[in-house]
Each structure stands twice: as C-alpha cells, then as structure tokens.
Amino acid sequence: MSRRRLPVIPEAALRDYSSSERVPAVWRRLKVELGARSPSSRRSPLTWAWAPALATVIFGSGVFVGARFIRPQALPGLRAEPPALAARPAGPAPTQNTAEPEALAPQAKALPARGRRATSAGASTAEPLSFTASESAPYVASAPAPTPEWQRLVEVGDFVGARRALDQLGGFDVAMAHASPSELMSLVDIARASGERGQAMRALRQVVSHPEAPEAPLAAWTLGNLLDQAGDGPGAAQAFALYRRLSPTGDFAEDAAARQVDVALAAGNAELVTQLVEDYARDFPHGRRLGEFRRAAAALALRGRDAGPKVEGARDEPEDDNDESQPAQSATPAPAPSTDTR
Amino acid sequence: MIPGTGAPADTRGPESAAEDEKLVARARQSDLAAFEALYRRHAGFAMNLAVRIQGSANDAEDIVHDAFLRANERLSELREGAAFRAWLGSIVVRLVRTRLRRRRFLGSLGLSAPEPIELDAIASPNADPESRVLLAQVYSLLQTMPADDRIAWTLRHVDHHRLEVVATLTDCSLATAKRRILRAQRYLSERFVAPFAEAES
Numbered sequence: 001m002s003r004r005r006l007p008v009i010p011e012a013a014l015r016d017y018s019s020s021e022r023v024p025a026v027w028r029r030l031k032v033e034l035g036a037r038s039p040s041s042r043r044s045p046l047t048w049a050w051a052p053a054l055a056t057v058i059f060g061s062g063v064f065v066g067a068r069f070i071r072p073q074a075l076p077g078l079r080a081e082p083p084a085l086a087a088r089p090a091g092p093a094p095t096q097n098t099a100e101p102e103a104l105a106p107q108a109k110a111l112p113a114r115g116r117r118a119t120s121a122g123a124s125t126a127e128p129l130s131f132t133a134s135e136s137a138p139y140v141a142s143a144p145a146p147t148p149e150w151q152r153l154v155e156v157g158d159f160v161g162a163r164r165a166l167d168q169l170g171g172f173d174v175a176m177a178h179a180s181p182s183e184l185m186s187l188v189d190i191a192r193a194s195g196e197r198g199q200a201m202r203a204l205r206q207v208v209s210h211p212e213a214p215e216a217p218l219a220a221w222t223l224g225n226l227l228d229q230a231g232d233g234p235g236a237a238q239a240f241a242l243y244r245r246l247s248p249t250g251d252f253a254e255d256a257a258a259r260q261v262d263v264a265l266a267a268g269n270a271e272l273v274t275q276l277v278e279d280y281a282r283d284f285p286h287g288r289r290l291g292e293f294r295r296a297a298a299a300l301a302l303r304g305r306d307a308g309p310k311v312e313g314a315r316d317e318p319e320d321d322n323d324e325s326q327p328a329q330s331a332t333p334a335p336a337p338s339t340d341t342r
Numbered sequence: 343m344i345p346g347t348g349a350p351a352d353t354r355g356p357e358s359a360a361e362d363e364k365l366v367a368r369a370r371q372s373d374l375a376a377f378e379a380l381y382r383r384h385a386g387f388a389m390n391l392a393v394r395i396q397g398s399a400n401d402a403e404d405i406v407h408d409a410f411l412r413a414n415e416r417l418s419e420l421r422e423g424a425a426f427r428a429w430l431g432s433i434v435v436r437l438v439r440t441r442l443r444r445r446r447f448l449g450s451l452g453l454s455a456p457e458p459i460e461l462d463a464i465a466s467p468n469a470d471p472e473s474r475v476l477l478a479q480v481y482s483l484l485q486t487m488p489a490d491d492r493i494a495w496t497l498r499h500v501d502h503h504r505l506e507v508v509a510t511l512t513d514c515s516l517a518t519a520k521r522r523i524l525r526a527q528r529y530l531s532e533r534f535v536a537p538f539a540e541a542e543s
Contacts, residue, residue, distance in 0.1 A: 006480070006527070006530050006531050006534045007476055008499070009473070009476060009477065009480065009499060009500055010473060011502060012466060012468070012469070012473075013465060013466055013469040013470070013473035013474070013476075013477060014390075014394065014464065014465065014466055014469075014477075014500070015390075015393070015462075015463065015464060015465060015466045015467070016386065016390060016466070017386050017389035017390050017393060017402075018386030018387075018389075018390070019386070020386070020389060022389060022399075022402070022403050022406075023382075023385045023386060023389060023406075025403065026385065026389075026403050026406050026407045026410075027378065027381055027382075027385070029407055030381065030407055030410055030411065031374075031378070033411060034374060034377065034411075034414060035374070155408055158444070159444060159448070160444075160448070185404065186404070189401060189404070193444065193445070193448060193453075194448070194453060195448075195453055218403065222400065225458075229458075251399075251463075252462065252463075254467060255462045288467065
C-alpha cells in the first residue's frame with residue numbers, strides 16, 4: 001500500500017437512481033399527502049395572518065356566551081373548584097358543558113370538520129366529563145393539529161425530540177400499534193437514531209407484514225441489514241429473501257441474493273449454498289460476485305467431502321465488498337439455516 | 343421516466359429550464375399534474391444527491407419525500423421557476439446535513455452508532471472493482487469529516503457540480519464553498535492510500 005493522489009471518481013461508477021423503483025414509490029406517498037392538502041397550504045405564511053384573528057373571535061364568542069348565559073350557581077359540578085372559576089369568570093370553563101349540554105350543540109355543529117372525536121363529543125352526554133368538555137371548547141376545536149408532534153419532529157430531523165414526544169404519548173409501542181407503514185418507517189428512524197435496534201426491527205417486521213405497502217421492500221432490506229449486524233444470519237437471509245420476493249427487480253435484488261449466499265456460506269451449508277448460487281446465476285447471469293460464489297461453493301463442497309460437515313472460513317469475499325458485512329459470521333458454527341430461498 | 347433526470351443541476355439545457363419555469367408556474371396554481379411532472383423530472387437527481395452525500399440509501403426516500411413536500415409548500419418563495427432544480431437540490435442538501443449532524447451529535451454522546459456506508463447503494467452495479475475500492479475508501483474517510491466539508495466535496499468531486507452550483511446547493515458563498523472543498527481535498531489526499539495493486543504498478 002502507498003499514499004497517492006486521490007483519483008477522480010468516474011460518473012459511470014456511481015449508481016443512478018433516475019429509473020429506480022424508489023422514485024414512483026415516493027411519488028405515491030407524496031401524492032396522497034399533497035391531495036390531502038388544500039391549495040391554500042402552498043401560499044405564503046403571511047396568508048395565514050387571519051388565523052390568530054379568527055381564533056380571537058372564536059375565543060371571544062366563547063367568553064361572551066359564557067359570561068352572558070351561564071350562571072355559576074347553575075353549575076353543581078363546579079362546587080369542588082370555586083376559586084378556579086372565580087379566577088377566570090369569563091372563560092369557557094370545561095364543566096359548563098356538562099351542566100347545560102344543549103348549550104353546546106351549536107358549537108359542536110359549527111365545527112363538523114373536527115372528525116370523529118368532535119362528533120362523538122357532541123353526540124353523547126354520557127361521555128366522560130373531561131373528554132366532553134375539552135373537545136367542545138372552541139379554541140381547542142379550531143387548533144389545526146392533525147400530525148402528531150413526533151412526526152413533525154422527525155420531518156425536521158429532530159429524532160431526540162421525536163423520541164421525547166413519543167414517550168409523552170405513551171411510548172414507542174403505543175405509536176407503533178396504530179401506525180401506517182409510512183409512519184412505521186419514521187418510527188424506525190427514531191429507533192435507529194436512539195440506538196434501539198430491537199424497536200427498529202419490530203417496526204420493520206410490522207411494515208413487512210403489509211407486503212402491499214410500497215415501504216415493504218425497503219423495510220425487508222433494512223431488516224436484513226439490522227439482523228445481519230445483530231449476528232442473526234438465518235434471520236437476515238430470510239429478510240433478504242423476502243426483499244427479493246417483494247421486489248424481484250429492485251435496486252438491491254442482486255445484493256440481497258448475494259447476501260443470502262454469504263449467510264449460507266458463513267453457516268457452511270454446502271447444499272444450500274449450491275442451490276442459492278444456482279439461483280443467483282439464473283437471476284443475475286452477469287452478477288458481480290458470480291465467479292466468487294462458484295469458487296466458494298466448489299471449495300465448500302470439496303471440503304465437505306474431505307472433512308465432513310464442518311467448514312471453516314467459508315466466506316470468501318473480495319476486499320472491495322466492505323459494506324456493513326458480517327465479520328463474525330464466518331466463525332459461527334454450522335446450524336442448518338431456515339433460509340427461505342425464493 | 344424522462345432520460346437524464348439524475349444528471350447534475352448544471353448539465354441541463356436552457357429548454358429544460360424553460361420547461362421547469364412553465365411547470366412551476368402551473369404548480370403554483372395548485373396544478374398537481376404539473377407538480378408531478380416536476381417530480382418526475384427531478385426526483386432522480388434528488389435521490390442521487392441524497393444517497394451520494396449520505397453514503398447510504400437508508401433515509402434517501404424520506405429525504406426526497408420531505409424535500410418535495412417542502413418545495414410544494416414553498417413554491418411561492420421561488421423567484422425564478424427556471425431555478426427549480428438547484429433550489430430543490432439546496433433543500434435536499436439541508437435535509438441531509440441536518441441528518442448527518444444529528445447522527446454525529448448522537449454518536450458523540452454514545453447514543454448512536456455511525457451509519458455504515460452502503461457501497462452497493464453508492465456504486466453502480468457495473469462499476470469495476472477498482473472503482474468500488476476507491477469509493478469504499480473515499481466514503482469511509484468522508485464519514486470522519488465535518489458535515490459541511492463532506493457535503494461540499496461530495497457535490498464537487500462525486501456529483502461533479504460546478505463550484506457555483508456547489509455554493510448554491512450548500513447555501514454559502516463561492517469562497518466558502520471553495521475553502522470547504524479544498525480543506526476536504528487536503529484531508530482526503532493526506533489519508534488516501536492507493537490500493538495495493540495500483541501502488542505496485
């Protein structure tokens with residue numbers, strides 16, 4: 001080895017994502033989000049100047065209605081907190097609603113766009129007190145907060161903040177329970193940023209349980225990498241096999257097939273290696289590592305004949321494949337991996 | 343897919359910029375089809391940019407997604423529609439820089455392991471072994487550099503942008519862009535070790 005002037009990186013050596021399957025996949029996500037936004041969301045921030053004024057008017061209306069039509073003595077539910085009421089006599093005190101549910105009906109009708117929670121609040125007086133009150137308070141009803149805080153923070157790259165926001169909402173698992181595949185991928189980012197590999201893998205598994213989701217192939221690939229890094233070769237091989245099933249002509253299809261062979265080689269499973277190398281040769285006749293795999297498979301078969309089932313140092317990887325590969329795998333014993341080949 | 347969508351920002355002709363200008367004007371009027379056309383023209387470029395700067399494809403989709411979302415929200419702030427591509431590129435660069443810095447910060451606190459370089463995400467499947475070795479070594483060195491220097495050098499020497507374009511994309515002056523690139527170049531040259539076979543020849 002010697003030090004030398006840095007060579008030029010040729011353009012042809014770089015992968016081009018122009019025709020990648022990822023491009024239409026991202027558009028599908030974008031289209032949904034853009035379709036859900038009103039045209040006014042593209043306007044200058046100044047165009048939202050009317051929003052505080054509107055909020056003030058709505059709040060003022062609430063204050064007026066509260067001061068004018070609601071008498072404190074008519075609110076038996078407030079006996080427990082008289083000082084609080086006295087402190088803000090004109091405010092839209094939450095318990096007003098329980099005493100006079102009919103007075104709330106116009107407000108609930110005036111805010112139909114609040115969705116299911118507003119509807120349920122207006123529909124039933126049997127709802128818990130706090131829920132009914134907070135949902136029908138005018139300033140809460142007008143707050144535009146459809147995106148959870150943690151998602152907003154992920155969007156700006158604040159993973160620490162996102163983790164904190166998640167914890168306040170009940171934690172990672174609670175968010176995971178009703179997250180869409182796209183949200184799950186955001187959760188994966190949060191988990192990986194905070195070093196929670198286990199959480200990331202659980203979220204990824206949940207994504208791949210929706211094979212129709214556009215995120216599923218990428219989730220399978222990422223899961224394979226994480227399992228590989230965790231030393232779970234058979235699990236990684238299964239994830240890579242899943243990637244190939246979900247995206248047979250995907251960006252990483254060849255790499256996924258190669259990683260399956262790597263795992264089988266590391267496990268010293270000659271029969272499986274032979275089969276996987278055949279698959280690799282069939283699907284990628286000009287595969288980058290085909291020659292290497294054929295030599296390794298032949299050597300493994302030869303050693304298997306000479307020395308029985310025990311194989312050491314099965315992986316014969318060239319020095320150029322220094323991705324996040326698995327240095328410890330060649331030292332693992334040789335259990336028969338439950339690899340799903342295709 | 344329109345050919346050449348992954349080309350650097352400064353290699354497209356004036357017709358292409360004029361077409362962008364028309365599409366931006368229509369997209370400002372909430373024309374989703376026009377915005378989709380803009381997306382299809384430039385998504386490859388944005389994806390290439392994200393992957394090449396990061397050295398991995400892990401979050402590239404999210405970055406491209408977020409970049410176009412922001413672009414859509416802020417189209418009114420774009421003064422010249424013809425400059426859409428460079429403007430989009432600067433959004434992508436900002437998003438990637440935020441992620442790189444955050445990861446580095448978390449790493450310094452021991453809260454996060456460094457993101458591994460994904461050689462297969464960077465290198466073309468047809469790249470020769472020498473190029474792969476070169477990319478592997480360069481990217482492993484880039485990982486140890488400050489984000490701004492790394493980004494500027496990558497834009498100049500990996501994505502092959504002109505200096506002015508690098509300055510635009512990184513939102514800094516030409517002098518600062520040059521300084522960053524030079525600093526990174528010096529750092530890499532001092533540490534780069536030629537592959538064994540090449541050194542012998």
